[in-house]
Amino acid sequence: ETGVTQTPRHLVMGMTNKKSLKCEQHLGHNAMYWYKQSAKKPLELMFVYSLEERVENNSVPSRFSPECPNSSHLFLHLHTLQPEDSALYLCASSQDGREETQYFGPGTRLLVL
Amino acid sequence: GQSLEQPSEVTAVEGAIVQINCTYQTSGFYGLSWYQQHDGGAPTFLSYNALDGLEETGRFSSFLSRSDSYGYLLLQELQMKDSASYFCAVRAREDSSYKLIFGSGTRLLVRP
Numbered sequence: 001e002t003g004v005t006q007t008p009r010h011l012v013m014g015m016t017n018k019k020s021l022k023c024e025q026h027l028g029h030n031a032m033y034w035y036k037q038s039a040k041k042p043l044e045l046m047f048v049y050s051l052e053e054r055v056e057n058n059s060v061p062s063r064f065s066p067e068c069p070n071s072s073h074l075f076l077h078l079h080t081l082q083p084e085d086s087a088l089y090l091c092a093s094s095q096d097g098r099e100e101t102q103y104f105g106p107g108t109r110l111l112v113l
Numbered sequence: 114g115q116s117l118e119q120p121s122e123v124t125a126v127e128g129a130i131v132q133i134n135c136t137y138q139t140s141g142f143y144g145l146s147w148y149q150q151h152d153g154g155a156p157t158f159l160s161y162n163a164l165d166g167l168e169e170t171g172r173f174s175s176f177l178s179r180s181d182s183y184g185y186l187l188l189q190e191l192q193m194k195d196s197a198s199y200f201c202a203v204r205a206r207e208d209s210s211y212k213l214i215f216g217s218g219t220r221l222l223v224r225p
Contacts, residue, residue, distance in 0.1 A: 042214075097211075100213065
């Protein structure tokens with residue numbers, strides 16, 4: 001596989017469920033990002049990992065928990081989500097210091113019931 | 114605070130030229146990027162301007178004026194496949210890290 005992949009592509013979960021989103025990049029990058037995309041709103045940066053260390057956490061609720069075990073993999077652990085968390089969750093990667101050029105995965109469409 | 118303004122929708126005819134403007138108000142500005150996103154697809158990088166002036170890449174060009182806090186994306190010889198959303202994004206520095214701050218996007222509809 002090439003580029004940035006994300007699984008699952010679609011996810012429906014109840015408010016009491018626990019699930020994880022997975023992202024993998026095959027580009028040799030060392031920075032990875034989680035974004036939330038809601039209808040008619042700008043992409044919201046949630047988390048940034050650079051060289052496997054979290055460098056950004058944009059006041060995201062604790063029901064979202066990121067994990068970056070190595071420079072190629074990024075997870076977003078979800079628990080006790082709310083209906084307003086329904087959105088497209090996008091993962092991206094870049095070279096550290098080249099934030100202007102990010103490569104995005106196809107996203108996970110999440111619906112919280 | 115940080116804010117970017119771009120039109121919500123633009124319509125143009127196949128073969129025409131369209132310009133999508135972006136004005137920004139940010140601290141720690143380092144450059145302006147443009148991304149394209151088709152419905153159901155991932156955003157894809159189009160261009161980046163760190164310095165004033167025009168950058169050309171095939172049918173697409175991007176312009177930046179740092180003194181005016183303004184940039185635009187110019188699409189020439191429009192094709193139906195150019196129908197998509199286009200996002201401007203500012204590369205800014207906050208605290209000790211750089212980040213991309215995105216606009217709300219401009220939905221471009223290309224008509225035959």
